[in-house]
Amino acid sequence: MNRFAASRMQRIEQSGIRRMLEKAMAMERAGREVIHMEIGRTDFDTPPVVKEAAKKALDEGWVHYTSSMGLLELRKAVAEKLKRENGIQADPEREILVVAGASHGMAITLMTVLEADEEILIPEPMYLFYLDWAEYLGARTVPLPCLPENGFQITRQSLKARVNPKTKAILLNSPHNPTGSVLDRTSLQAVAEVAAEHDLLVISDEIYEKIIYEPSRHYSIASFPGMKERTVTLNSFSKGHAMDGWRIGYLAAPADLVWELEKGQQHTMINPTTFSQIGAITALKMGDRIVRPMVEEYTRRRALMMELADQAGLTYFPPQGAFYFWLRHGVSRVDGWALVDTLLEKHGVAITPGEIFGPSGKGYLRISYSNSMENLRKGMGRIIETLNDLK
Numbered sequence: 001m002n003r004f005a006a007s008r009m010q011r012i013e014q015s016g017i018r019r020m021l022e023k024a025m026a027m028e029r030a031g032r033e034v035i036h037m038e039i040g041r042t043d044f045d046t047p048p049v050v051k052e053a054a055k056k057a058l059d060e061g062w063v064h065y066t067s068s069m070g071l072l073e074l075r076k077a078v079a080e081k082l083k084r085e086n087g088i089q090a091d092p093e094r095e096i097l098v099v100a101g102a103s104h105g106m107a108i109t110l111m112t113v114l115e116a117d118e119e120i121l122i123p124e125p126m127y128l129f130y131l132d133w134a135e136y137l138g139a140r141t142v143p144l145p146c147l148p149e150n151g152f153q154i155t156r157q158s159l160k161a162r163v164n165p166k167t168k169a170i171l172l173n174s175p176h177n178p179t180g181s182v183l184d185r186t187s188l189q190a191v192a193e194v195a196a197e198h199d200l201l202v203i204s205d206e207i208y209e210k211i212i213y214e215p216s217r218h219y220s221i222a223s224f225p226g227m228k229e230r231t232v233t234l235n236s237f238s239k240g241h242a243m244d245g246w247r248i249g250y251l252a253a254p255a256d257l258v259w260e261l262e263k264g265q266q267h268t269m270i271n272p273t274t275f276s277q278i279g280a281i282t283a284l285k286m287g288d289r290i291v292r293p294m295v296e297e298y299t300r301r302r303a304l305m306m307e308l309a310d311q312a313g314l315t316y317f318p319p320q321g322a323f324y325f326w327l328r329h330g331v332s333r334v335d336g337w338a339l340v341d342t343l344l345e346k347h348g349v350a351i352t353p354g355e356i357f358g359p360s361g362k363g364y365l366r367i368s369y370s371n372s373m374e375n376l377r378k379g380m381g382r383i384i385e386t387l388n389d390l391k
């Protein structure tokens with residue numbers, strides 16, 4: 001630990017996914033070929049029409065600060081989208097904040113709402129960047145174990161058992177990274193009821209909402225009766241629009257909370273990148289025309305992953321959304337890290353061990369299928385071979 005780093009940094013881990021990615025990239029620099037199935041980065045390019053809009057914006061001089069709330073035209077486009085697709089009525093002047101991706105939106109939300117010693121409930125397994133945030137702020141993450149046999153759904157009972165006077169918020173992510181599950185209406189209703197009974201905030205990360213497979217459906221909890229006033233809905237252009245490098249997203253929340261969140265924005269970013277905001281306006285105007293072809297391809301890839309796992313007799317959670325395959329590895333001789341390291345070093349396939357997403361991830365692998373069918377076939381072939389060797 002560097003002597004200048006604050007002690008609170010010890011409460012945060014380097015990302016395990018990044019660790020795999022860095023190692024894989026070092027191997028590539030040394031001339032090895034690697035199949036990337038570790039990162040949640042879509043392999044699609046940003047649609048040309050969106051790129052053109054941002055290029056034009058640069059040429060036209062959109063190179064300065066904007067309002068720290070984000071461009072009003074973008075906020076208006078977001079408000080229309082939220083009304084049309086999510087059943088959320090948000091005032092673009094006061095209830096929408098444009099952020100530099102959901103990560104940034106989440107960071108300023110947690111910084112804004114969590115007091116030291118307060119608790120936040122997060123369904124587990126969980127997206128690993130959420131694990132440490134509360135600890136960093138001197139608050140506490142309380143995992144809410146969710147099981148594959150229940151489709152990773154949330155029950156009123158398990159929620160109630162973990163709520164206490166220190167509980168401040170519940171953090172949801174659906175469709176889910178890493179399990180590919182989607183929360184059904186019953187789970188969301190349970191969260192809504194418990195949140196109302198105990199006056200809790202709900203933070204809902206919906207960045208994979210567009211990547212969803214029949215018959216699953218995405219519901220925004222802020223559209224449930226009485227929930228808008230206690231929900232922060234987070235979304236971004238990273239996944240559905242293949243714009244992860246643009247660092248652009250948005251959140252919707254009650255006006256008096258957005259007022260506080262905007263302070264976090266001002267102190268960290270001032271505003272998200274101006275020409276990215278222009279690109280995002282075009283992306284929203286294009287609607288699902290951008291997203292649909294990508295989802296069709298993800299649907300084919302998902303089917304391939306299940307077919308290959310079935311042929312090998314492996315157990316997995318059939319993805320309902322997002323692009324992650326949650327596979328039970330069935331190896332007891334070595335731990336998850338040793339398994340993925342062997343796979344990368346010997347076979348040139350990068351994936352992530354389930355345990356980095358929480359204790360119940362032990363015994364699982366998260367395999368991202370944001371890669372070509374050809375690479376998925378090759379990658380899965382080598383994964384299956386390695387699992388057989390280690391059993």
Ligand SMILES: Cc1ncc(COP(=O)(O)O)c(C=O)c1O
Pocket residue numbers: 040100101102103104127173176177205207235236237238244248249
């Ligand atoms: C659940 C979840 N939330 C947030 C993010 C980060 O999103 P953004 O690129 O919008 O910051 C990711 C990225 O993988 C994710 O999986």
